[in-house]
Amino acid sequence: MSETTSFGDWLRPALPLLLLRLLIDEPGHGYGLVEKLRAAGISARGTTVYPHLSxxxxxxxITSHWQTPETGPA
Structure with a gap:
């Protein structure tokens, strides 16, 4: 009998490392990180990413700061 591992089985423990890897190159925000993960074929959601960032x-x-854009919501 072969054992199968679902995508979620490895994603949860690997996600902090993936986030750190994305943040090495340049600063980022939660939504942008979710989009980069999706572009890489990783279906992470904000409800998973934001707690890991915290x-x-x-x-x-990591450190964070609040940035208020010149237009639109903060």
Whole structure:
């Protein structure tokens, strides 16, 4: 009997590393990171990405700042 692993089985523990990898090259925001993951064929949602970003920030791996755009909502 072969054991199969679903996409979600490996994504949850790998997601923090994927996010850190995306943030090495340039700063990013949650929505943009979700879009980059989707472009790479990884179907992550904001409801999964944002909590991981908070945990990475709490652990001191990333920092954040609030940026108010000149037009549109912050």
């Amino acid at each position: 945990k990475l920030q709490d652990a001191g791996y």
